[in-house]
Amino acid sequence: MAPFTALTVGALALSVVLASTVAAEANMKGSEADHLPELLFEGNQISRLPRFEDAVADSLTGFGGTQGASGWQYGYMQRASAGAPGAFRHLERYEAGWWRRGNSPVPGVSATTFEASPGLAAVRRWTPREKGSVRVVGYLAKRSPQAEAEFRVLVEGKEIWKRQLARTDSIPHVFDLLALDLTEASAVDLLVVAGPNSPRVRVDVALQIVPEPFVSRWHAALPTGFPTFTEAEKEVLRKKGQDILQKIRDTFTLPSWFQARVTDSDRESRTLRAALMEGYEPRNANGEAETEGGRAFMFNDADGRFINHRHTPGKWQLSEDGASMSCQEMGRAGIPDALQTGDYVVGTIRTGAALRSVNCSGVRFEDVNLWSSPGITVNEGGGEGGNVYLRVRATRRPRTNRLQAFGADIFHLAGTDRGPTLDRCELAYGADDNLNIHGSFGRIVQRVDDRHYYMQGAYEVGDTLEFRDMSSVALFGTAKAVSVVETPAGPSLAINDSYSAKGEFLGALDQPLELPAWALVVLDGKRSAGGFVLRNCWLHDNFQRTLSNGSPGGLIENATLQNVGQGLCIQFETWGPWMEGPFARDLVIRNSRFLDSPPDGAASAVSLHPPGGGQQREAVRSQARHQHDDHRQLLRSNRGRARLSSQRGRVEDPRQQHRLDASSHPCRTARLALPAGLRQHLDPGKPHAGSRRGRTGYG
Incomplete structure (x- = not known):
């Protein structure tokens, strides 16, 4: 039997290949040119059907x-x-x-x-x-x-x-x-x-x-789907313990969000008033009634359809009679332009997880429906991995008047040696990422000598470690860990006022290396959720991203991303406390659909983030090398983001941003190379051969 450490349960047609190139770039040296990620968008033939095995x-x-x-x-x-x-x-x-x-x-x-x-x-x-x-x-x-x-x-x-x-x-x-x-x-x-x-x-x-079968028409007059229990009934349920998971096929928790019908809004002052819906009174993480606080706000129209809008955090306060509320200081994206009187506002909290697996290997989750969670819905981490999610549907409960389902990421799957397989799963109505699959960078915290360093991360004797510059991702060198000692009282580096990088391990290397503090440590292919599969899945109606945050060797096929805030993001993140990576090389995306992306979001985005922020902060002027024929469009960039979006086709040179219209149809072919060492590939003086006013011919 596969090892099992812990499993806990709580309250477009577009084809892309992200492949490693050979070390042959003219302006790069040896190991610096290794593993240059390339992104290949390939077209589909009209005769190819979607490959749903359960199609009727x-x-x-x-x-x-x-x-x-x-x-x-x-x-x-x-x-x-x-x-x-x-x-x-x-x-x-x-x-x-x-x-x-x-x-x-x-x-x-x-x-x-x-x-x-x-x-x-x-x-x-x-x-x-x-x-x-x-x-x-x-x-x-x-x-x-x-x-x-x-x-x-x-x-x-x-x-x-x-x-x-x-x-x-x-x-x-x-x-x-x-x-x-x-x-x-x-x-x-x-x-x-x-x-x-x-x-x-x-x-x-x-x-x-x-x-x-688990999708239905929404109406405000439908029941909440949250049964009420007396204290005596709750006590009986508590005593049954794990037996409840076998005998109860219903959700019996209180909603972890409030929802209310909008009665008035003022975009200039970023405030709105709303009438609270019965059964959705505000509660904190312990289920206790609240009268004011801070929430992340989501929005739905009068028919319950999700209004695609970016992150809107803010404050709220309940009226004295408890029948209505005001929402104020609605920051960042503010109130959606599409929101009207009679539409709905939802306020989510973020705590806990619904389905969590820790240090597991080869676990199968089949035909599981998840209707609500106060935080992350499906969360796995550590161990050999290779877990399988077959027909796991995480969405709002059908035939009810619920507008929301989850308080954070829907699927957050990280840090296993082998990535998960998601097949015919549904991911919707979350309050953060639709899906985040990633490993982690380690960090050099402090030098002892040229063979001994305090490091943040998780290491074992025999690990082969890559060390890279935090800003440029240039390779400092590689070495094996010959000794690893846990150091709970190890040194720290302050990241900001709230977070510090902790030297959790003292590692001894098999060869001397001069490594500065903050240098990235890469265990590519180990604890990186490599080789993940996302197949036949439907990701829809959520304001955030679908992330391949550095996991290599993934496959995404016959998937639909629909009415989501930022589409598919292929990247890594080294800003603030987040060290999600390492590199999403050898990623294949084929026969997938990217639909209804918002005006300010991409259907697909490829980016490398420098330190200091979650977005590209340098406006680097460089040229795009572009080759074009009837079947192929080649775009190369280094510091910018390659994006497929619902905007009209254009290239913006200062940030190397390449936009193609992917709102409802597939790309034929495009390749975008993003060197791991962030070296420039210049071809000065050549125009952007494939662009024209309006849509590009390659969508």
């Missing part, structure tokens, strides 16, 4: 020559008098892999393609076989260069999404759409509608329909 339908294998087989029907809609498509009618003729209308070639539907003409929309209809919510996940691309069209998705006759396809638009677009609370009588219609003056148009479509 897909457009390729489900296609056939019988109406209704596998839940699919094939038809058309004729323009009504008001201009909108009319009633659904079946296509009558099936021949050579196409459904057609009588003897006419248009409209038509095949396994991969819709063909429509002005006034005649091609339609593919899916009917569920059982009740529940589903996601419609897929890709589309227009194949007729001179035509224009719209792709629309209707649920029970109501449009839930559309994509305009202009004449010049030939790039693939991706979508991940939620259809809520369907019944056997529901219909999901996929339409291609040709432009009014367009020639007939062909659009390729590939999609899967994926069940989401």
Whole structure:
């Protein structure tokens, strides 16, 4: 049996390869050029389906020559008098892999393609076989260069999404759409509608329909989902101890957040007033009633949908009658522009964790639903690792009026020798990072002599250690630890007024090295959560990041990041007390979707942070070396951040920031090299070959 130390339970289509290059950079020496991280964005073919094993339908294998087989029907809609498509009618003729209308070639539907003409929309209809919510996940691309069209998705006759396809638009677009609370009588219609003056148009479509049994429509009148217990009942539950985990399939804790309906707001003074919702009275970490304090605020619209907004900490105070509250000093991002009277504000606290594993190896968590936590939801650290999370859903509880679920990171998985595997998991409604997978840098605290140093971190005899400059990450040298002694009373270095770096170990090296205080210590591939896998996962509706904070050798595939604050961040952090790293090299991201990123956030960001702050503070002027052909776009930078965002395509030279439009469609190909030694790669005088006004051709 695998070792098990402690397990505690408490109250776009985008393809990327982050790969190591050979040590051959012209302006770098030997070991300094080792492990230059490269980021390769590769395109997907439209015929490739998402790879959900539990899909209830897909457009390729489900296609056939019988109406209704596998839940699919094939038809058309004729323009009504008001201009909108009319009633659904079946296509009558099936021949050579196409459904057609009588003897006419248009409209038509095949396994991969819709063909429509002005006034005649091609339609593919899916009917569920059982009740529940589903996601419609897929890709589309227009194949007729001179035509224009719209792709629309209707649920029970109501449009839930559309994509305009202009004449010049030939790039693939991706979508991940939620259809809520369907019944056997529901219909999901996929339409291609040709432009009014367009020639007939062909659009390729590939999609899967994926069940989401734990997602439902929100309404304020639904119950809170938090049962109430008398003191006698609570005492019985306490005495049962661990038996409760086998017999209780319900949450029985009080909510760790408050939620209230906005009645008035003043953005200039950064204040708002709100009526408290019954069952969500403010409580502290001990469950005791509170009347004022500080919280992190989240926001939802009148239908319970998460308003994507950055971090807003502030203060709150309950009214004397306890029915309403005021929120003041709402700092940083302030009140969202989208927030209106009748929307909702949520105030979260941060304490504890729901599901925690310590020094574990090979543990499997299967079919676990986590509805609430006052802090981190899933937290693992230390040990050999390699733990597996299969169908672990961390989200707000369905069929309730809860707007929030968690008080901190949703998944925080750090410091194991082997990284975790997350497969078909859902991560949503947290109050910090969606996911953070990382190891840690150590630090040199004090020199004894050239072979003995007090170090912050965790070390064992035989460890091979890299030592790097804190500012430039330049390599000082490598050595093996031949002796490690714990030093609880070791020296300290003050980081700021609140934190100090502690010399927890006195290490002896097998060779002399001159190392300054603050030098980084790297155990790459050990206690770095290396080789993690994030597959078939849905990360959505949260204001913060999804981090690969230095873990090497990861794989992210068929994942959706949707309506999240900063998308995927590939980086390390050495600011303040945080020493999360080391280097996220050899990372592969493929067949994934980055949707609904906010105006001020990136769908994907690659950055190296210098000391002194969580963002790039140096405005370094340098050129970007850019190579371009029909399939590849090569961007090189060193001190800036490479970002895919929903902004229009542009390059900003002073900070080496490269922006591509990834709001709803995949990149073809781009490579971004970020040298570990932060050496510059200059190609002066060459323009940014692929950019033009508006969207880039590579999305």
